[in-house]
Amino acid sequence: xxxxxxxxxxxxxxxxxxxxxxxxxxxxxxxxxxxxxxxxxxxxxxxxxxxxxxxxxxxxxxxxxxxxxxxxxxxxxxxxxxxxxxxxxxxxxxxxxxxxxxxxxxxxxxxxxxxxxxxxxxxxxxxxxxxxxxxxxxxxxxxxxx
Amino acid sequence: xxxxxxxxxxxxxxxxxxxxxxxxxxxxxxxxxxxxxxxxxxxxxxxxxxxxxxxxxxxxxxxxxxxxxxxxxxxxxxxxxxxxxxxxxxxxxxxxxxxxxxxxxxxxxxxxxxxxxxxxxxxxxxxxxxxxxxxxxxxxxxxxxx
Amino acid sequence: xxxxxxxxxxxxxxxxxxxxxxxxxxxxxxxxxxxxxxxxxxxxxxxxxxxxxxxxxxxxxxxxxxxxxxxxxxxxxxxxxxxxxxxxxxxxxxxxxxxxxxxxxxxxxxxxxxxxxxxxxxxxxxxxxxxxxxxxxxxxxxxxxx
Amino acid sequence: xxxxxxxxxxxxxxxxxxxxxxxxxxxxxxxxxxxxxxxxxxxxxxxxxxxxxxxxxxxxxxxxxxxxxxxxxxxxxxxxxxxxxxxxxxxxxxxxxxxxxxxxxxxxxxxxxxxxxxxxxxxxxxxxxxxxxxxxxxxxxxxxxx
Numbered sequence: 001x002x003x004x005x006x007x008x009x010x011x012x013x014x015x016x017x018x019x020x021x022x023x024x025x026x027x028x029x030x031x032x033x034x035x036x037x038x039x040x041x042x043x044x045x046x047x048x049x050x051x052x053x054x055x056x057x058x059x060x061x062x063x064x065x066x067x068x069x070x071x072x073x074x075x076x077x078x079x080x081x082x083x084x085x086x087x088x089x090x091x092x093x094x095x096x097x098x099x100x101x102x103x104x105x106x107x108x109x110x111x112x113x114x115x116x117x118x119x120x121x122x123x124x125x126x127x128x129x130x131x132x133x134x135x136x137x138x139x140x141x142x143x144x145x146x
Numbered sequence: 147x148x149x150x151x152x153x154x155x156x157x158x159x160x161x162x163x164x165x166x167x168x169x170x171x172x173x174x175x176x177x178x179x180x181x182x183x184x185x186x187x188x189x190x191x192x193x194x195x196x197x198x199x200x201x202x203x204x205x206x207x208x209x210x211x212x213x214x215x216x217x218x219x220x221x222x223x224x225x226x227x228x229x230x231x232x233x234x235x236x237x238x239x240x241x242x243x244x245x246x247x248x249x250x251x252x253x254x255x256x257x258x259x260x261x262x263x264x265x266x267x268x269x270x271x272x273x274x275x276x277x278x279x280x281x282x283x284x285x286x287x288x289x290x291x292x
Numbered sequence: 293x294x295x296x297x298x299x300x301x302x303x304x305x306x307x308x309x310x311x312x313x314x315x316x317x318x319x320x321x322x323x324x325x326x327x328x329x330x331x332x333x334x335x336x337x338x339x340x341x342x343x344x345x346x347x348x349x350x351x352x353x354x355x356x357x358x359x360x361x362x363x364x365x366x367x368x369x370x371x372x373x374x375x376x377x378x379x380x381x382x383x384x385x386x387x388x389x390x391x392x393x394x395x396x397x398x399x400x401x402x403x404x405x406x407x408x409x410x411x412x413x414x415x416x417x418x419x420x421x422x423x424x425x426x427x428x429x430x431x432x433x434x435x436x437x438x
Numbered sequence: 439x440x441x442x443x444x445x446x447x448x449x450x451x452x453x454x455x456x457x458x459x460x461x462x463x464x465x466x467x468x469x470x471x472x473x474x475x476x477x478x479x480x481x482x483x484x485x486x487x488x489x490x491x492x493x494x495x496x497x498x499x500x501x502x503x504x505x506x507x508x509x510x511x512x513x514x515x516x517x518x519x520x521x522x523x524x525x526x527x528x529x530x531x532x533x534x535x536x537x538x539x540x541x542x543x544x545x546x547x548x549x550x551x552x553x554x555x556x557x558x559x560x561x562x563x564x565x566x567x568x569x570x571x572x573x574x575x576x577x578x579x580x581x582x583x584x
Contacts, residue, residue, distance in 0.1 A: 021199040024206070053167040059213050059232050060170070064206025086205050087407060088431055090236040090382055090528040092555045092575050094548040109573060110532040114406065115379060115433070117530045119573065135547060135557065137530050137575050139380055139431065141407070233553060234577055236382040236528055238409045238429050240402040255427060256386040260552065261525060261579070263384045265427065281401060281411065283384050283429050285526055285577065287553070313491040316498070345459040351524050352462070352502020359497050378497050382528040 004038035004111060008080040011037065015075050022068075030065060032072070038108035040073040045101045057097035057124075059134075065104040066091065066120040066136040073106035074116040074140040081145045087115070089138040097133050099126030106138075116140040150184035150254060154226040157183065161221050164230075168214075176211060178218070184254035186219040191247045203243035203270075205280075211250040212237065212266040212282040219252035220262040220286040227291045233261070235284040243279050245272030252284075262286040296330035296400060300372040303329065307367050314360075322357060324364070330400035332365040337393045349389035349416075351426075357396040358383065358412040358428040365398035366408040366432040373437045379407070381430040389425050391418030398430075408432040442476035442549060446518040449475065453513050460506075468503060470510070476546035478511035483539045495535035495562075497572075503542040504529065504558040504574040511544035512554040512578040519583045525553070527576035535571050537564030544576075554578040 008014060012035060019025060019032050028050070034041030044065050052058045067086055075084040106120040120136040154160060158181060165171060165178050174196070180187030190211050198204045213232055221230040252266040266282040300306060304327060311317060311324050320342070326333030336357050344350045359378055367376040398412040412428040446452060450473060457463060457470050466488070472479030482503050490496045505524055513522040544558040558574040 018199055022204070023195045023197050024204045027195040049169045049173040051169050053164055054229075058168070058170045058210060059235075060206060060210025063209040063213075063237075064204060067205050067209075083200075086239055088236070088238045088380060088429075089205075090234070090575060091209075092234045092547075092577060093232055094555050109530075110570065117532050117573070132548065135555070135575060137380075137528060137573060139530060234526060234575075236429060238401075238431060240409050255384075256424065263386050263427070278402065281409070281429060283382060283427060283526075285384060310491055314496070315487045315489050316496045319487040341461045341465040343461050345456055346521075350460070350462045350502060351505050351527075352498060355501040355505075355529075356496060356498025359501075375492075378531055380528070380530045381497070382526070383501075384526045385524055 002038065004077055004108060006037045006077055010080060011076050014080060015072055018075065019072060028064065030068060035076065037076050038073060040069045040076065040106045042069040042104050043101055046099060054096065057102060059093055062093065062097050062102065062122055062134050063091055065102055066122050066134065067138065069104035069106040070118040070120045070136060070138040071140060073108050074118050077108060077111040077116065078142045083143045083145050085141050085143060087139040087141050089136050091134055091136045093134050094132055097124055099124035101125045103130065114142060116142065148184065150223055150257060152183040152223055156226060157222050160226060161218055164221065165218060174210065176214060181222065183222050184219060186215045186222065186252045188215040188250050189247055192245060200242065203248060205239055208239065208243050208248065208268055208280050209237055211248055212268050212280065213284065215250035215252040216264040216266045216282060216284040217286060219254050220264050223254060223257040223262065224288045229289045229291050231287050231289060233285040233287050235282050237280055237282045239280050240278055243270055245270035247271045249276065260288060262288065294330065296369055296403060298329045298369055302372060303368050306372060307364055310367065311364060320356065322360060327364065327368065329368050330365060332361045332368065332398045334361040334396050335393055338391060349394060351385055354385065354389050354394065354414055354426050355383055357394055358414050358426065359430065361396035361398040362410040362412045362428060362430040363432060365400050366410050369400060369403040369408065370434045375435045375437050377433050377435060379431040379433050381428050383426055383428045385426050386424055389416055391416035393417040395422065406434060408434065440476065442515055442546060444475045444515055448518060449514050452518060453510055456513065457510060466502065468506060473510065473514065475514050476511060478507045478514065478544045480507040480542050481539055484537060492534065495540060497531055500531065500535050500540065500560055500572050501529055503540055504560050504572065505576065507542035507544040508556040508558045508574060508576040509578060511546050512556050515546060515549040515554065516580045521581045521583050523579050523581060525577040525579050527574050529572055529574045531572050532570055535562055537562035539563040541568065552580060554580065
């Protein structure tokens, strides 16, 4: 994993405040469980009411957690007074999202003034064992605050 | 739009039954609003508790609706006694997901015995006017029922 | 297909000059066969020395043609004195790239000041009949000329 | 990096023979420089006649090398008498492809009976220093030999 020097000395407070502004975090029970420059980990406990027809987390939930973690991994390296938006992402679903909890770990591959590329790994805690579930490649854009 | 001949004469009942088996449909308020061979439309009314920090639908919700519609567009063309799973998808987010409701329209580009490729367009109803929001390319796999 | 109003009245001459600046066009025998605001078509005759192990065009060649057409579809709508670069793309390969010639048709879905989203369809002329081969979703960035 | 046990004891000879069957390898000067179970490295020296308008390798060449390496990384783990095809891939271009040579390193993330997911990193040797250039996520399908 690469190490990055954040441009904003107050990056951590800025990111944590922004995470808390997202209503979807509370609605879906997503927790921020790790934050470093260029890195973010989020977790989401299993909920049977967010599953598809086989009783696994819907792929949209896998994407929600991955996109969320990816956005904040990138946001740690953005300047004060900026906003982050996902421009696009691509998800490969490697095994069913079943288990007690889902974990997304996002790492910045390439930070940029305008665009940032992030890689996210999603795993499931299933019977206490962590198993690969999905991978995402994501592009973020850094916008001035409005 | 291409027209397709479904292999299963009972495709519609099979698909509608499967849609109803997904708990996430009710939890998020997703409605099936169109179903033809190779086509599926789903809608989801806006909910402020599923937004990100700017008050727009989270990109994960855009993906949830698109992936869901895409999966059932493909499933219309699969044989009786089969299951459908998304293998991968890619989403380009073109404008903020704001408005009264989100609409996803999915069209099969290439049905296959094993893999099916689907294109999905997502729009937002905003002040009664429909605006492009996102596009998805998706790959589905057809599995024998277990 | 959407219609677009180019920002640069001299868009066509600017695009055609840029196409000619690409050495890869001549090396691979790619021809520009259509250019309108927000649209570009390119063709490439089959060459046995650019195939993979089954005698079909390598997927990298499919991507080369699609990316090239996509870039110029977007470039038609960019201002004078700008440069275009592909930021990312995603390709679904739907059937083998075999036949006499490959055709890529690119259409802008969403032009933007910074980012432009393009959809590209690739087909093969095989025995005089055109068959779908691949689809691409692509993101371009508009940069000031350096 | 994960370690994998190949199913075919003769995996290496099978893969090397298949690589040599691809005419595009010689045409573009691509060399196989590393092969292990679940891993493949390929290199391609810079060629000015395969560049875009800025004198960098065209993104299609980046994709050609990445897709090729990815396909063989997956093929190492497939059974005797099988064929490999790329189903889809997605590329994020992180910096210009300039320098003396391009290197693609592909690692299998998830091998499967039907589908295999691969991650590929592409770098450029530029003044003797290796720099990140692009990343790919790729899906392969394993087919019985025809």
